Amino acid sequence: MMRSHKLALHIADASWGEIRRQLTCKTDWNGKELVIIDRFFPSSQTCGYCGYCGYRNKEAKDLSVRLWECPECGALHDRDINAAQNILKEGLRKRTPAT
Template sequence: ARLKVARVYARIADRRRDHLHKLTTRLVRDNQTIVIEDLTVRNMVKNHSLARAISDAAWRQFRTMLEYKADWHGRNLVVVDRWFPSSKLCSTCGAPAGRMPLNVRSWTCRCGAVHDRDTNAARNILAEGLSVIAWGGGVRP
């Protein structure tokens, strides 16, 4: 029984690793610059309600693969600081929002723009990463 369970877990790990290799290879080949956010996965796994999902996503392994493949292919990999308020800044006007708990998935800025939290964060991370390349960071394009 232990051998059967071990085979199943090994097969799942192989599938996950294969998927990560294919995804990171496609990202590195299709893009000249890749911008990611620095996350403290070690601290995020301490949250018992999210730990399994975070571990299953293999974020650390994904980042490691992106780093060495970007180096192999001569691509730029920019890592935005973990304290950058990516989901709390309006990607339209740049105004910071107030305190926002994680259950708030969309919000409206003072300028009238309605933001999905994840899409807004992705836009802000890209803008910050490009400003890091151009000016050393801290400048909004």
């Protein structure tokens, strides 16, 4: 998201470092695990439909594009919901297995 100049200032204002610090503190305090995914993970550019397709768009879509159809499987995606589902999947994939 920091690659978008329009968003960069807003994101910097949100103080992601402080948000991450707070989340780390709260998850440690409550005995939970905080899973960090790569900042450039293509969450909104990857088809997350049913977990089978996995189509990844090579070009970033303009933020004004809120809906897109996967050319591989035909699934219609809301950009934010698709991104949230992909972030959840990636977080679960990276999670440390319980011992």
